[in-house]
Amino acid sequence: MTRINRIENFLIGLLMIAGSIALAINPEESLPVITAIMSVSLWIYGIRMMVYYLTMARHMVGGLRVLFRAILMLDLGYFAMGLTEIPLLYVMLYLAVMHGISGVINMLRVREAIRLEAPSWRLNFFQGAVDVVTAALCLIMIRSTKLAVYIYAAGVLYSGCIRVIQAFRKTTSVYVQ
């Protein structure tokens, strides 16, 4: 990781940690912010796909498909931003699906790790259990604004911490001649 990557990771990580705390302080006012972030994320995804087409995918067989998808994503982002509100239901479903998938993958990892008698199965089990419980809570308490905000904020906090940690990780490969 170059120095610029490290600085970038560190600053973005700090921003994400601060943002997650700000979201959790007042859940009622944070929900519209979260839905706005989700909409803007879609739009940014569309822009990134467009840049990806222009820099790389245009060289690829069938790359035109990427261009059309990029435009669709851009419009999806615009569309989401234009809605007056995204119901809490869709936010909770989104969180439930994301955590559910992550939980299932972790449990599969546990099975593999146990089969190979690797000690990492405990950590994977803990992570998987947290994800599955979170997904279940999202579905059970689907009308709870506070829960939606806290879960989303926790996810942002976790990602921010990971970024900050990575900024300090030694990653250079050593070549012994």
Add this chain to the structure above:
Amino acid sequence: MQEDFHYYATYCAAYIAGFSHEESLAICYSAQFVDNCSETLLEKIRAPRDAATTQLQLELMDARTDLLARHAITRIWSSFHFLPRDLFAPVKGGKMYCSKYRLICGPNGDLLKETVELARGKSLQAVGIAMHVLADTWAHMYFAGTPSLVINNIDAHFFEMREADGVPVRRKIRFHRNIAAGDDLETGAMIGTPAQMDENSVFNLGHGRAGHLPDYSFARYVYMPAWNGYQEVFKDNPSDYYHAFCQMVYALRFLRGELKEFRTETYDFERVQPYEEEIRTILNRRQPNACADWKAFGEKLSGETIGAFDIEAYQKEYKEAGEEEKPRTAPGMFFDAARAQKSMVTDRIFSSGNLLAGLSIRIGDIGSLKDLRGKKK
């Protein structure tokens, strides 16, 4: 390639090259172990995790998609399974596209020569690793050991070349995601990873999109690689595998000390010629796994029994060895050789201006490991 070639065929090549039965077993064991030495296994035997030579499917699915994870993936897969053919290949495009293009695997590149020379004078485990890398340059050509949609993608234009009444015909291959159903060699329904528009998705790593076809020695197929400007390529596995075998014999003779130099584009057809018909029969036989055939051939060659590959063979020995003894055990020597290979390939990729495998620092350029800082060379 799979166990039939990495284990049994490598044994045969080593024996033909002049190694003894025991040496050939050590070499072929290491060659196959490259496909099994994952971080999960290393954790289990408390071995250094940076010696990993492969990643399990679940490790890949679990991996993050950030920059560091991509570096780690590229280091492993480019070093052991998709050795780049030409790190300076001429190509038009942006920096990132050029970097990925230059990681495309192929035989007879400069890195192959360095890989073989790196194993000279080292342990039999190092020889085994070099043979695995060499063999895979033939099977996995046209794919890259880094997650990349624009390089590793394939589309519906994928045909197996069959013969009907002596006339070559194209039969369409259909890829599906039903692992339980497996590959159906008769109908052409093969497993492949799902199409993912995400450039850095692990589903776009290596030849995942083409499933097991590159690893079947009998397969002959035509398709359009994503990077080839709508041109078709013909992948003739029986011919490629035969070349891989003959090149392995040549490389093994060099590593034994019999030959002074290892050159690319060179094959020991002469030494293999007495066995050519038998080998080609094995390669052309339409079966998903040729272990039995290669085993029988190897046992006929040496007159000895070749035991099945046992992943647990050395684990107890390694776990119970003291810290000072560990490097002298078979796994210990394997891990040393793996790290040497990985660091060499990473260094070459980095030195070519390609950052996809991350940064590399040469130990000769700094005072000691304690002086290591995360800076560019």
Add this chain to the structure above:
Amino acid sequence: MPTENAPREVPTENAPGEVPAENAPREVPTENAPREVPAENAPGEMPAENAPGEMPAENAPGEMPTENAPGQIQYRRCARNVIISGGAVIMFGLWGLLKSVFYYSLNRIDLVNLLAPELSESLRGQGAQVYRIVNTILFFMFLLIVNLGLPIRIYIGRSAAADARGVKKKSVIYIVLSALIGILLVAGFIRSFDAVPISDIPEEVIRGMSPSDVINLTSAASCFVLTWYAIRLRIMRRELDKEGRRPYVA
């Protein structure tokens, strides 16, 4: 694994990196000792007929089975773009339908009030359920009218794919329809500037362009792209068929 066949264990007295004595290259009987290999027999360069990538003659099923003449490569590129553009034409149509559904359901638009405000009051008197049923019926009618072009788009997309793959001989109708839809979309966009003086149009276009204008223009572009490639495909096909060199397209 039988112990007599277990891979050789490395004796611990040997340093890592050295080849242990008992693993040194086996002593070859003198009659088989490696001799100085005469130059003409040294493992050397590959004879041309066995160069990597080419099949040795005894295994070759005939000529190299790839179709890489310049015309064939261009044909495949064209065919692939026809298939993709056809898919895009369908995709934009479906997206339009989805957008209508999401927009009206998420924003809870009261169609009765919007379209017939005078009816709204009398319907409310009939009860909330009746009001909801009428709203729903109006919603589906509205969807149908706004998305009338969807079946046509699906026809265009499927015909384009079949034509490009050479599965069926397709008439030019889908090409004409594709061009027509593109023209209608552009005409609709231009019409929105009817009341704007010509000199102000460039500024008004930039200021007034909404996201749906962008998607409509892109949808029009996909129709024109399809038309262009489909015509080129037919011209190339005719030339290649004369030479009997039309390539496979999957």
